[in-house]
Amino acid sequence: MLLDAGVARARLRLVDPHPQLLACWERNAARTGMTYLRSPGVHHIGLDPYELFRFAGRQYSRHTPHFKGVRRRPSLALFQAHARHVERQAGLSELHCQARVEGVSGSRGGPFRVETDRGSLATRRLILAPGSGEGTPVPSWARGAEHSGLPVHALFGEALPLEALVERAHRTGAPIGVVGGGISAGQFALSLLGRGCPVTLLMRHPFRVEELDADPGWVGPKELRAFHAVEDPAARRRMIQAARHRGSMPEEVVGRLRAAQGSEHFSLKEGAEVEGGRAAPGREGAWEVEVAGVPPVVVSSVVLATGVGCGRPPGEEWIGGFATELELPRAPCGYPVPDAALQWGEGLHLSGSLAELELGPVARNIVGARMAGTRLGPVARSLATRRAG
Ligand SMILES: Cc1cc2nc3c(=O)[nH]c(=O)nc-3n(C[C@H](O)[C@H](O)[C@H](O)COP(=O)(O)OP(=O)(O)OC[C@H]3O[C@@H](n4cnc5c(N)ncnc54)[C@H](O)[C@@H]3O)c2cc1C
Structure with a gap:
């Protein structure tokens, strides 16, 4: 331009x-x-x-x-x-x-x-x-869990040893735990499943179905006229937060995940607020991810698909x-x-x-x-x- x-x-x-x-x-x-x-x-x-x-x-x-x-x-x-x-x-x-x-x-x-x-x-x-x-910011629970030996990786970051994680999942029979509820987490989980790799998708909230990140009205005057009429930047920030469909996925991705739920390789945990991780007793190469209010989830590694920016x-x-x-x-x-x-x-x-x-x-x-x-x-x-x- x-x-x-x-x-x-x-x-x-x-x-x-x-x-x-x-x-x-x-x-x-x-x-x-x-x-x-x-x-x-x-x-x-x-x-x-x-x-x-x-x-x-x-x-x-x-x-x-x-x-x-x-x-x-x-x-x-x-x-x-x-x-x-x-x-x-x-x-x-x-x-x-x-x-x-x-x-x-x-x-x-x-x-x-x-x-x-x-x-x-x-x-x-x-x-x-x-x-x-x-890159994907690493939350404090993940930094703590790393001390227990749990392999935690950011989906977006310098290095993701994907082949090693898939091999470990196959070897131990424990799935890769994918943390995140947005389109990146959904697509990544589907691509692992496509390789026959066991996956558990840990979502903080139920599926939020949205075709786009924000309604198309925000590209033109339909929504922007009212936005520009507001001078207070704090009020504009609130409008942006309300308009952005955070942690959402299009229907197509949700549909494929729902269909995969019948597969032996895939498990979906909705409402899963991850709080930490520790070695799984009696299972070499496996860890337990601690999730608020439910029994721990056994995984072979964790990939954070929680977006970029902090x-x-x-x-x-x-x-x-x-x-x-x-x-x-x-x-x-x-x-x-x-x-x-x-x-x-x-x-x-x-x-x-x-x-x-x-x-x-x-x-x-x-x-x-x-x-x-x-x-x-x-x-x-x-x-x-x-x-x-
Ligand atoms: C998996 C994924 C899928 C997406 N799909 C879509 C989609 O379908 N449609 C859509 O509209 N958007 C999508 N997005 C968002 C998309 O990435 C952005 O719209 C687009 O990349 C924004 O372009 P940008 O140039 O502003 O930023 P970026 O593409 O992020 O580029 C910023 C650049 O600045 C560089 N930089 C940062 N700091 C410094 C520094 N200190 N010195 C020098 N360089 C620096 C970075 O390294 C980077 O190369 C997606 C994002 C992801 C992660």
């Missing part, structure tokens, strides 16, 4: 620590075993909403239909192929600076100094888009001090309060979940990135025109 708005390539850098752009997303998506996205086919990283459909027309697919359902949800394979196509066409990898940002400094209005683990960069305009968090604004450790120093506006929840152009301070813009008090509950989704592009495009265009003139 910035390139399309006339920003010169020489003036643009994408700072991301992974060897390839989109690597974090690809890793997390692959971990769940998902084969289709939850969002519709008009949500992708290209500029024209309909270009994924045109792209699909040029792709060969023998087994997997490119789209599913009335919302035409794209297959993960198609979505990825298109994302790589967009990346190649726009030459984005040439703009990639592989580094992790560790700090930002500067005065109001810039220029800003971006400190990374591979040196520093100076810039007059900075867009902060660190996503919602790169409630705090992402990047707080490297953005927080700078924001305080410059007295950038924040809501009581700690999240930035940007203006309508997603500008948090002069020359400092936001995208993704950091922009959600302006973009609403879908800010952290793919369509949220598209919405951020729509807000940032005119800013970039006017800067490019001013520079040319």
